[in-house]
Amino acid sequence: MKFVSYRSQTTIHLGILVENQILSLNRLYDLYKEQLPQDWSLPTDMKELIEQSEATLPYLESLLNCYEDSDQPSISLSEVEVLAPISNPEKIICVGLNYLDHCRETNMDPPSSPVIFSKYANTLIGNQASIELPINSNQVDFEAELAVVIGKEAKCISEEEAEDYIFGYTIMNDVSARDLQFADGQWSRGKSADTFAPIGPAIVTKEEVGNPHQLEITLRLNDELMQHSNTENLIFKIPYIVSFLSQSMTLKPGDIIATGTPPGVGMGRDPQVWLKEGDQLSITIERIGTLLNDVRTSNSTKTMHK
Incomplete structure (x- = not known):
């Protein structure tokens, strides 16, 4: 369902x-x-x-x-x-650098263990809502990702047990202000501006999705194909990620885990591509659906430039 x-x-x-x-x-x-x-x-x-x-x-x-x-x-x-299918998760956990080709395009070595960072509930918006460009960044990027939704409390579980703790899957766009992300030396501020986690349009139960490691994933910017891969290319697979996180934190029902983005992001292109007002984004993941969002300048930014 x-x-x-x-x-x-x-x-x-x-x-x-x-x-x-x-x-x-x-x-x-x-x-x-x-x-x-x-x-x-x-x-x-x-x-x-x-x-x-x-x-x-x-x-x-x-x-x-x-x-x-x-x-x-x-x-x-x-x-x-x-709306965002779930608006009040206790945690929004993201995995960075989880596709080999994405590591290469960002000139970073593949990690030996999952790179973990967080977003917050202020970032969540739903299908066809607008991503707002923040006042303090001019390098806002897109990242298509498969997201896991936890179904029941999980603490110190094994990889073999992980699937039992998953409710389903959805789509997330891990929108990122690259200038803030790399200026700070850690990623929280650059990843957590208002509207920086479009998700949806639906949460699809794991039974309907089937194998989460055989899903085609694409992102189009103004109808131009920018990202195209398959979740079979994840470096760290979903059972490992869920188990890995549960060793440190208790995962709760409704928690969201974004599993990383494939290559093709704006930062990795030559010339680089940054989101601008009026852009249209479309992310499709096989068996889950299509997430649509546009981009607009925030009211605060417009006020500052009057």
């Missing part, structure tokens, strides 16, 4: 994405709740859905099957605002 968060008028809802149509969980529940246990209630947000997923997913699959056998109406994506 593909789960989305969306805003209709002033209310935020959860839905299931089926062929570019949203099935409202509230609507499904109202229609078919008599077929569910009386003591079961619908999750109120994505984190709660993930936390309760072992018990909840079978019920949601039943609701979806009921819907598919009926002629009830769905919601077009164009009718609502699709």
Whole structure:
């Protein structure tokens, strides 16, 4: 299943994405709740859905099957605002330099262990929302990435156990202000400006994705292909990353782990390519979907230059 968060008028809802149509969980529940246990209630947000997923997913699959056998109406994506599928993760963890060709284009040696940094919740935006160029950078770059969404609490787990702790996968654009990233000597500020983590449009359950190491990944900038690779080229595979992180920190349901970007980023090109107002970005990952975002100058920047 593909789960989305969306805003209709002033209310935020959860839905299931089926062929570019949203099935409202509230609507499904109202229609078919008599077929569910009386003591079961619908999750109120994505984190709660993930936390309760072992018990909840079978019920949601039943609701979806009921819907598919009926002629009830769905919601077009164009009718609502699709939000970041999860807005309140405890942690957003990123892995740097995890494709060999990306290491080469940035003139960095392949790491002997995962390079880890963090983003914060202020960076999260959804599908078709705008990436804002910050006032203090003129070297903003793009990075298409497969992101893992943790499904249950994980501490000191093995690689063999890791898949049991994964809920699903989504797309992230690890937007980066390169001038800030390298000026500071560490990456937090350059990676954590407002809007610097577009994700979505959906979280896709691991069962639907299948093997996460056989997914084509592409990024287009204004319809020009910039990044094209396959997750089979990850240096550190997903079970290793999840296990590696769990040795140091307790992973919680809803935590997001971005697994690194393939070659083709703007910094590695000659001449270099930096995002500018009006740019259109499209990231597609096989079996997950397409994440669309445009780029605009922040209101603060416009005010400073008046």
